[in-house]
Amino acid sequence: AQTVTQSQPEMSVQEAETVTLSCTYDTSENNYYLFWYKQPPSRQMILVIRQEAYKQQNATENRFSVNFQKAAKSFSLKISDSQLGDTAMYFCAFMIRNNAGNMLTFGGGTRLMVKP
Amino acid sequence: DAEITQSPRHKITETGRQVTLACHQTWNHNNMFWYRQDLGHGLRLIHYSYGVHDTNKGEVSDGYSVSRSNTEDLPLTLESAASSQTSVYFCASSESSVKEAFFGQGTRLTVV
Numbered sequence: 001a002q003t004v005t006q007s008q009p010e011m012s013v014q015e016a017e018t019v020t021l022s023c024t025y026d027t028s029e030n031n032y033y034l035f036w037y038k039q040p041p042s043r044q045m046i047l048v049i050r051q052e053a054y055k056q057q058n059a060t061e062n063r064f065s066v067n068f069q070k071a072a073k074s075f076s077l078k079i080s081d082s083q084l085g086d087t088a089m090y091f092c093a094f095m096i097r098n099n100a101g102n103m104l105t106f107g108g109g110t111r112l113m114v115k116p
Numbered sequence: 117d118a119e120i121t122q123s124p125r126h127k128i129t130e131t132g133r134q135v136t137l138a139c140h141q142t143w144n145h146n147n148m149f150w151y152r153q154d155l156g157h158g159l160r161l162i163h164y165s166y167g168v169h170d171t172n173k174g175e176v177s178d179g180y181s182v183s184r185s186n187t188e189d190l191p192l193t194l195e196s197a198a199s200s201q202t203s204v205y206f207c208a209s210s211e212s213s214v215k216e217a218f219f220g221q222g223t224r225l226t227v228v
Contacts, residue, residue: 045219102210106158
């Protein structure tokens with residue numbers, strides 16, 4: 001079974017600064033995907049960024065980037081130039097890579113507050 | 117545009133009543149999932165389906181059931197609602213070849 005741990009229940013950052021959210025996971029699988037989802041107050045789950053475990057290069061999406069350390073089973077999210085609209089719950093998630101299906105295992109979430 | 121919708125968005129029910137939450141997707145995805153979201157637990161998998169007439173139990177399936185009679189719908193039924201089932205419920209769908217799951221907007225269920 002896979003487990004995902006987010007050790008920071010809440011974080012805050014000043015607008016325009018950089019913040020890093022932590023995520024660790026445990027698995028015996030070798031082929032998998034990792035995700036960060038954002039959940040704003042609207043409750044909608046929004047995919048922020050995706051990393052394929054077989055790729056060594058860290059994924060980036062505009063102001064969002066990850067630090068993927070496969071050996072350490074660590075997958076942190078860095079948000080640069082934080083904006084007020086980044087205020088949300090952030091969930092780290094894990095998915096085994098196979099053709100049968102793709103259920104997600106989620107961490108407990110980190111509530112991020114961006115302060116003006 | 118293709119989408120995934122849940123109904124109702126909010127529901128209050130009494131302990132012991134049967135409740136069904138609807139989930140409908142228009143992407144023609146084979147895979148559909150139900151999660152519940154509780155503070156400190158993130159989202160936990162209740163049931164999932166990989167196609168018509170296929171259903172499987174997830175991590176927290178006790179007290180819930182699903183059926184898949186067509187590709188578009190995966191209703192979630194609480195046979196006898198309990199206060200411990202007060203939660204926000206999310207439906208999601210995906211295609212095996214696609215590396216992303218799409219989520220509905222959630223149903224907030226309160227059992228009193």
